[in-house]
Amino acid sequence: MNRIRRTAPAALLLIALLGAWELYVDVKGSTFSLILPAPHQVAQALYTDRGLLWSNFLVTAEEVLLGIVVATVVGFLLAVAIHFSPTLRRAAYPLLVASQAVPVVILAPVLAFWLGFGLLPKLVVVAMVSFFSIVVTTTAGLAAVDPDLLKLMRTFDASRARTFWHIELPAALPGAFTGAKIAVAVSVIGAVFAEWNGSNSGLGYVILQALPQLKAARGMAAVVILSLFAIALFALLGLAERLALPWVYLPSGKEQTA
């Protein structure tokens, strides 16, 4: 009962939007539907192109998953390094921010030149667009540790390393998860753009091919799959967080992260 009440608004909103969309395309006519296909056409494409979509989805999924893993590892290590070195923070932060302003279109050819046309350059693009949020949220988590806790550890004669291990690291984990959740959404976009250069597979490639062939419905079907994938990853991360950090969700466990 509760469950229904909670999910009902989302479901109703979705149905309403799809209905409006269907109607809008219907009114605009069949030529228009070559640019913006109606929901039923997308559903049709999802079914008829399922083999093609599935095999290309596997390619993109691999890029995204590996990219997120790399981004998490790199982002986390970078956050720790920045936490320990104010100099590195001052030196690296402007560059980190700048790196987020570099469009993938500029980057992709260079990466293709260096790394070829396989999985690697896509993985790098995905990691590049998604590591930033992990760095920022993890650094914030590390810096937000109560200074009184650090004092307490000093009266316990804890070494810097042990203070990090027992206090700062666990305290930073919720932030790292938040960063990873943000990263999930952008990483999918990153993979699509990465596939627009020097690739012949993946859902991004499918979209790129479908549009000039006037197969917008197929492109849209790929988008639907990408969206569902992002939602699934996001939910999975949320679940992992609940399992890994149960204290965050205890009654007086203060704020809940996104």
Place this chain on the structure above:
Amino acid sequence: MIEAPAKEPRELNGEDSVRVELVSRAFQTRRGRVDALAGMSLHAAPREVVAVVGPSGCGKTTLLELICGLQPPDSGRVQAGPAALMPQRDLLLPWLSAIDNAGLALRARGVPREQARKAAAPWLERFGLAPFVHTRPAELSGGMRQRVSFLRTLLAGKPVLALDEPFAALDAITRQEMQGWLGHVLESEPRTVILVTHDVEEAVILGDRVIVMSPRPGHAVREIEVPLARPRKRTDPAVVELREEALTALGVQA
């Protein structure tokens, strides 16, 4: 082993395990200079319980941090044996169970988890926390949290305990319970204790001596011996009298 006897006279002399002499401490803040302590002195013999009372903001926490070596004095001298702090807020780690929080000081020294748990378990049991050994702080009551926090400080194994208003956040009944409880612990596990409180009655019930501090910038304005046997009752006329004396020193009219 020639050096060993050298330690004996130190103890026999009854040399203080905490000595604070004419210490001043100021902080630069955005709104200018704040003098927290000015000419504060205090000493504590080994195993003595010295209660420090003073109005809010008079530098009590600063004093404890000086004793624990967490900050240096601007002037004056601070000498103290190894001291462990029990912070004003319990500062338990939300991700650790009661037993792991209690053993944090051991873990901080590199003691393996299982060993730290073994050391903490009998204490938790003794303090009525046996059913909550694996409970996280968010699900403990205020009194339980204070007990875990105190245990954590005790298990650090330091000869000096710096307790910063350990029971201030508790309701009156729990506070009385906890005061009795602390008295018990210190009987079986004697340490030098600097007990900061703003509750004069608590100071008289628990302290061997009570130091009354002035408002900021804090310094000692009165030292009151409490030559009463333990456990002390708050209704005992001698306790009441000393309490009034301390209150008068604080500038509160009875």
